[in-house]
Amino acid sequence: MHVLLCEDDDLIASGIVAGLNAQGLNVDRVATASAAQAMLRAASFDVMVLDLGLPDEDGIKLLDRLRQRGEALPVLVLTARDSVSDRVAGLQAGADDYLLKPFDLRELCARLHTLQRRVAGRTLNMIEHGPLQHDPSTRQTWLAGQAVDLSRREQALLYALLQNRGRVLSGEQLKDSVYGFSDEVESNALNVHIHHLRRKLGNGIVETVRGLGYRLGPAQAAPQEAP
Known part of the structure; x- marks a missing residue:
């Protein structure tokens, strides 16, 4: 947040x-x-x-x-x-x-x-997306019932996507969610966080929309391993 x-x-x-x-x-x-x-x-x-x-x-x-x-x-x-x-x-x-x-x-x-x-429009803190569960108040994430360790930046990235499911977010919008205004951000930092999120939660968790940005991928029945 x-x-x-x-x-x-x-x-x-x-x-x-x-x-x-x-x-x-x-x-x-x-x-x-x-x-x-x-x-x-x-x-x-x-x-x-x-x-x-x-x-x-x-x-x-x-x-x-x-x-x-x-x-x-x-x-x-x-x-x-x-x-x-x-x-x-x-x-x-x-x-x-x-x-x-x-x-x-x-x-x-x-x-x-x-x-x-x-x-x-939620009544509970827990956000569910298929087998993925994320509680932003406790900063805990589970995939198919198994706890997943996410860094602070990865949590912020996931939360931004979950809060805006169905919407395409530009790279700048995601950077605003992940970093402070005064933070020094390397050019490839966002791509690194997206890569780590895909590796931990499945390749389909983040969809790239060419020329526009990124959005939350569709809910999946089982996690996928990134190559």
Whole structure:
């Protein structure tokens, strides 16, 4: 899961980034509303964590503007404003969830997974695709009942494909899901991760759509060994 964190407090932001990274989430952090808008134009994200007390603009105004222009990205508001009117204003502006400071990182992570589950129309964390099972909250994967060890990048790649089954994702979209905006990425890195995923989960797990990108392959009854 690729998370955009908009939080101006460096101490809080560093704790969130470290905590979510430890849970296998990929986080890019910005400190202002203007930087958040620039980041949303530059990369693809699965969810946004938004503080309301930003130095250049109130987070509610940013959220309202994003919704007005049709931005459907799930947004979790993270703030110390605890009045009912503040919570109502946030939800009316288009927030999908609201978490008060101080908070537990485990709860934040669980809420982000819940938002993604809602977006995908799932009622459970477990994602099934034929004999493949993947639980993004525990970062565990099974193929035909056998546990499969995937690296953090491979998990992110698999999750992006499972979340977008039936859709063709460009190489850039997949890179956004697997890497942070500031990460240095070698030109063949994505191909390496795709190769490893095919080797571990079967050749058909990732389909190459020539000239367009990649998509999740059809569910198969048994794993296939890559050559």
